[in-house]
Amino acid sequence: MRLEELSLNWKHLCSNTMYPLEMEVMEGLQPHSNLRNLKIVGSWCSTFPSWFPTIVNLRFLELEGCSKWETLAPLEQFPFLESLSLKDMSALRELVFGAFGGDTMKCFRCLRKIFICEMSELEKWIGGLDTWAIFPCLEKLEIVDCPKLREFPRLKYMMQDGDKYWLPFLTDLTIMNCPLLALLPPLPHTHALSRIEIEVVSSSYERLSLSHRGLSLCGSAELTNLGEVLMFGHLRSLKRLILDGCTCLSTLPWEGFRLLDTLEELRIISCPVLLSPSIEHRGIEPRLPPSLKKLVIRATGITGKHLSQLLQYASSLLDLTICECPNITWLKIGILTESDQALMVPTDNMFADQGLLHMLPLFLPSLEKLCINDCTNLVSLSADGFRELLSLQDLTISNCLMLMSSLVLENQLEESCVLPPSLQSLKVTSVLEDLQTRLLSSLTPLNFLCISQSPNLTSLMLYYCTALQELTIKGCNSLAQLEGLRFLRQLNKLQVYQCPGFAVSLDFALQEEELLGQEFQLSLKELIIDDAEVFSMRICRHLASLKRLVFGTTALEFHPVPVVEFTEDQEKALELLSQLEDLELNFCLNLRTMPSRLNWLSLRKLRIYHCPNIKVLPERSRVAHLQSLSLDGCSLELKEECKSLEHVKYLKFY
Helix, strand or coil, X not given: CCCCEEEEECCCCCCCCCHHHXXXXXXXXXXXXXXXXXXXXXXXXXXXXXXXHHCCCCCEEEEECCCCCCCXXXXXXXXXXXXXXXXXXXXXXXXXXXXXXXXXXHHCCCCCEEEEECCCCXXXXXXXXXXXHCCCCCCEEEEECCCXXXXXXXXXXXXXXXXXXXXXXXXXXXXXXXXXXXCCCCECCCCCCCEEEEEEECCCEEEEEEECCEEEEEEXXXXXXXXXXXXXXXXXXXXXXXXXXXXXXXXXXXXXXXXXXXXXXXXXXXXXXXXXXXCCCCCCCCCCXXXXXXXXXXXXXXXXXXXXXXXXXXCCCCEEEEECCXXXXXXXXXXXXXXXXXXXXXXXXXXXXXXXXXXXXXXXXXXXEEEEECCCCCEECCCCCCXXXXXXXXXXXXXXXXXXXXXXXXXXXXXXXXXXXXXXXXXXXXXXXXXXXXXXXXXXXXXXXXXXXXXXXXXXXXXCCCCXXXXXXXXXXXXXXXXXXXXXXXXXXXXXXXXXXXXXXXHHHHHHHHHXXXXXXXXXXXXXXXXXXXXXXXXXXXXXXXXXXXXXXXXXXXXXXXXCCCCHHHHHHHCCCCCCCEEEEECCCCCCCCCCCCCXXXXXXXXXXXXXXXXXXXXXXHHCCCCEEEEXXXXXXXXXXXXXXXXXXXXXXX
8 A cells, every 4th residue: 555645743732842853753754755645734843854845746735834934845846736735834934936947837737726824924925937827727726814925926917918818727716814915907817717705905995706606896995997906808797796885986997897798786885976976978888788687876976867877778677776876866757848857956066967867667668676765865856756667566765755755746636646556565764644645546466565764644544455465664653543454355464663553543443343344354464563552352353363473673673662561451362362373572671471371372483582581481381382492682590491391392592
């Protein structure tokens, strides 16, 4: 038998007092020249062993924690080397490839992986004479935590040298925590490079990540030209592109964008001067790839005019999000009339037409989802609103008070709906009393409705929502009346937060239905609520089909839940929930006891999150059918008791 793999490990030695013995042992362990795999860890020797250059058939070399080695043996003496790993070589200042002459193409023709990590003193990576050809087959290069590394072989010219590509077969490149390493070339430098992870380097961006046909670039104040960091010609198969934090980027390389003919998703985030009013297009016309399906514009300086021009070429667009764009001030969907133009007035920093977002349904035939958030200056030019977007299925309007107000005009018929009949999901804030009918009429296909942060809304009219399956109401402090409850025959999920009058309004609505002699039963399967007042006898009689109950608040929606214990009337009402299988208590910081009269025998899942004052469960016989139990942020007493429930199949503590 021939020895093919050798590992020498001195990492358990706490000092260099055994250095002479170690050196003698290492010299005496000279392997055969056919050794394929060598690993040396924690050596206290001052240099590599004398037999190092003789193992010419070496395939895999791994050196770690050899803290005294100031140099390495000439690596070109290992012509069959496939993988090189260097870690924590704290005395090594220079890494040399091909400096001893010879045909470097032949020297490293088998090398496919290089891993360099935690090299605290490494300053230079020096290549040979034919640097472009030094690693003709390298596939993976990883350099991590080299804080002093400044020089990298021909890094500036990685792209191409004549007709010769440097690292032509590189598919995976990682450079992390090398803050002095500069002069990174535009990437990817070849079509082969499909995975990139670069972070904390001396470059015009903070992070560059490419994987699974998605690229994310987090810029810095130094980035002014995307063409200097991205090689668009090698990104033709890209499907997702995210540009974030490019604070000084004013325009996009439209010629390069035209090459992204498979791009499906584009996100532009926190680029405050990008396509702002002072930017004029010169040369090639701005145009989005026709393959684009999702566009997110968030916290940018883009004007309505610029965005309108881009949307003219987005015929495949399915999903559009516009958020925090102060230079979009007017909205018109459909043909722009003279009366519309008369309404527009200029602002301090731009002409009126620059702020106009003009969306022609002809150019957006496939748009299914539209989200407009935090556009505080946006106003609709007509009360027709979004009616002409006939393919629209999902609409979100959040924190756009001026937009919502502008949809109510005195000369418009109250019954005319501002939304298309195709809509299935609607999420809105700042809903005005006068706008309700215009929002919800003609929306019989609507199956999801969320109304939030509407403090002046006193009544909710649900007559038209006959197909509604899920209803969410948040932050409607003045809500006191629910109308058309009997039409919600398909409602199976109800979520209510911070609506102190909801329980009374629901109870009253149910009482009205009973007085009318109507046979009516809520078909709710799931109820999420933060107000224990909803647990009345009348309401719970209509919740006979309820399967899941969530009581309390969430970390995201956090607000105090004052309940200390459930009242006797609430306990009696909870007893009516005979089909309840799933109970969740969230952030009930003051709650001391579990509901005692609940039908615990039907319960299969129990989750208690951040209820520190609950100390015990109900009697063990009552939780005999429990199959899943999760606790987080609860008392030690409760955790100890739950650990003894051997019949519970899934038990998890956080």
